[in-house]
Amino acid sequence: MRTLTVATPSHQYPIFIGKNLIAQADTLLKPYLSKKAAIVTNETVAALYLPAVQTALNKLGIEHFDIVLPDGEQHKNWQTLNLIFDGLMQNRADRKTTLIALGGGVIGDIVGFAAATYQRGVPFIQVPTTLLSQVDSSVGGKTAINHPLGKNMIGAFYQPRAVLADLSTLATLPARELSAGMAEVIKYGALGDLDFLNWLENHMPELMRQEPAPLAEAVYHCCKMKADIVAQDETEQGIRAWLNLGHTFGHAIEAEMGYGVWLHGEAVAAGMVLACRLSETLGRLNPADTQRIANLLEQAALPAAPPRFTFEKWIEHMRHDKKVDSGTMRFVGLNRLGEANITEITDMAILRETLQPYL
Structure with missing residues (x-):
């Protein structure tokens, strides 16, 4: 495993890069988690990696719930963002609830924007599972949804607490x-x-x-x-x-x-x-x-x-x-x-x- 630090004026955070890191998420992410977490993913990724993240949170005794979204860029919109807000409010998420973005660039962007805006800002962690999200969209805090007239036109700069880039997930990429x-x-x-x-x-x-x-x-x-x-x-x-x-x-x-x-x-x-x-x-x-x-x-x-x-x-x-x-x-x-x-x-x-x- 290799670790980088992103140091911004708002705060600094680590990027963990290596193989089989989701299996070590309880150890690697422990300092960046609160007592309650929401794992937000999509239907495709949930079948592959959601159980491993749930296991990591269970090991730490962290209360958690899941929000599983439809898969695809066409769903990076207000309607899907509201599904996240629905799940957060139905599960009584508060300002200390950590959102975990488990998926590719669409999930990372939309979950980051939800974190930036729910109760005016809650912590979130990026767990990117595609090459594009690992090398680019999960790092740097640019979060957004699309508008029919333009891509990523509605969003916020909002940095994650940590990024866990598990290279093993790339083996399942089409x-x-x-x-x-x-x-x-x-x-x-x-x-x-x-x-x-x-x-x-x-x-x-x-x-x-x-x-x-x-x-x-x-x-x-x-x-x-x-x-x-x-x-x-x-x-x-x-x-x-x-x-x-x-x-x-x-x-x-x-x-x-x-x-x-x-x-x-x-x-x-x-x-x-x-x-x-x-x-x-x-x-x-x-x-x-x-x-x-x-x-x-x-x-x-x-x-x-x-x-x-x-x-x-x-x-x-x-x-x-x-x-x-x-x-x-x-x-x-x-x-x-x-x-x-x-x-x-x-x-x-x-x-x-x-x-x-x-x-």
Whole structure:
């Protein structure tokens, strides 16, 4: 097991990374639990890992109850959030009740938002069970639900008490979900660490086979990068926005296609290629670099091109992006591979040129 610390102005907390950690949850999470807990998960994950978390809480003598939600990005909405609130109130959860988010990115985001808002804030712990959530969404305290007009538009910055990333859970991931998580792994290399990008190119076959040592190294490296960035910019006023590389285009894809049709990681993968193309259009990146990212995404069984829809639809969705500032659209691009930037775009002709092959 390896441990990282996320140190933010609000507080600091550990990330535990290793195999078979849920079986050790009673020991690892004991300092971060209160006398009562709610385990919030979805139907798919409950069948796999809920009993082990229940056992850990029973060993500690902690009173607990479960809230099992429907599975899928299409359920990351107000209606599902209210199911959590219903369960909390029916079980008389108070301000000291610890919420345990057991699942992937959707569960982590929606449970974190419930924790941020129930009785104006209760403690929560992240137990991410997908690659995407382990390397990205469980770390840093960004919580949210989707709105039909935009992804993650309703949320809060709210840090967990601890993150327990059990690499053993990745063995039960469908291949498509593993690939979706790999998009976020590749993102870290593209935006801030060329050496890591080179390493990924050399180890992608082993990663896709889930060979333990390279997979553990990838998860640790991504968590370390994110922890360092979050420590500098907890509420995304500056460099934390770099972590949205590919996300403005990707969120537009998800909104247009319908949440859950394209997995988040699949949309981010195509969005990264578009972000590279935008950087090309602005004269900051060469086509060979864009192709290099596309090739790596394809090695991870990810799409390197977006679905086709009209330019007007692209603009409509991207105007709802969280990085829009006083009506001006802002994109994360690259000065070069391994170095991100944030660019304001006011000339729609630049975006049209970028998107033209896919209209």
